[in-house]
Amino acid sequence: NAGVTQTPKFRILKIGQSMTLQCAQDMNHNYMYWYRQDPGMGLKLIYYSVGAGITDKGEVPNGYNVSRSTTEDFPLRLELAAPSQTSVYFCASSYSIREEQYFGPGTRLTVT
Amino acid sequence: GQNIDQPTEMTATEGAIVQINCTYQTSGFNGLFWYQQHAGEAPTFLSYNVLDGLEEKGRFSSFLSRSKGYSYLLLKELQMKDSASYLCAVRDRGNQGGKLIFGQGTELSVKP
Numbered sequence: 320n321a322g323v324t325q326t327p328k329f330r331i332l333k334i335g336q337s338m339t340l341q342c343a344q345d346m347n348h349n350y351m352y353w354y355r356q357d358p359g360m361g362l363k364l365i366y367y368s369v370g371a372g373i374t375d376k377g378e379v380p381n382g383y384n385v386s387r388s389t390t391e392d393f394p395l396r397l398e399l400a401a402p403s404q405t406s407v408y409f410c411a412s413s414y415s416i417r418e419e420q421y422f423g424p425g426t427r428l429t430v431t
Numbered sequence: 432g433q434n435i436d437q438p439t440e441m442t443a444t445e446g447a448i449v450q451i452n453c454t455y456q457t458s459g460f461n462g463l464f465w466y467q468q469h470a471g472e473a474p475t476f477l478s479y480n481v482l483d484g485l486e487e488k489g490r491f492s493s494f495l496s497r498s499k500g501y502s503y504l505l506l507k508e509l510q511m512k513d514s515a516s517y518l519c520a521v522r523d524r525g526n527q528g529g530k531l532i533f534g535q536g537t538e539l540s541v542k543p
Contacts, residue, residue, distance in 0.1 A: 352530075361435075361518055361533035362474070377530060409473060416522070419464060419476035420531065 342410030
């Protein structure tokens, strides 16, 4: 099992550019999550999904979009990058809401 | 609303015991998680408490008091590799997605 994988590891974007952060898991987990983590801060939930075709907003969804067409993949889309979106992005998955979440290695994004 | 408080940083000596506290306020409690996060890495699961009492797992133990909105993580026989950030996260009842609300994390430094 590869667990939760994320690509890319690092990315620098110019203001106004768009990009998609990829996330995949091979554990057959139904629940998947996107978080962002700013320096010295905890994790903030952006979007989550309880299964293929079902997504919902978390605490900080503005400026982001997601889709969940398969159980394995949960991409995060930034349409018009802003400096405030400079952060480390973590994708996570869990088997159920009572189980622990497994995190991917993260994507470090800088918007200048 | 929801609020989670934990100390920003702590320092302890190799071989000693350290207790990291977490207090929380939620509209409906449905479980508390502790994660460990080394610098530049993803969070990894340490423990889960949903009922009052102590859960022991090797050198790590976690305690929960639901009536007091309080948890602590106890680390025994500290090792240098325990230097990391420790994140307290609470899941709210009625939360269909298993969403977690994270505290800002406690940065633990273990000195020789």
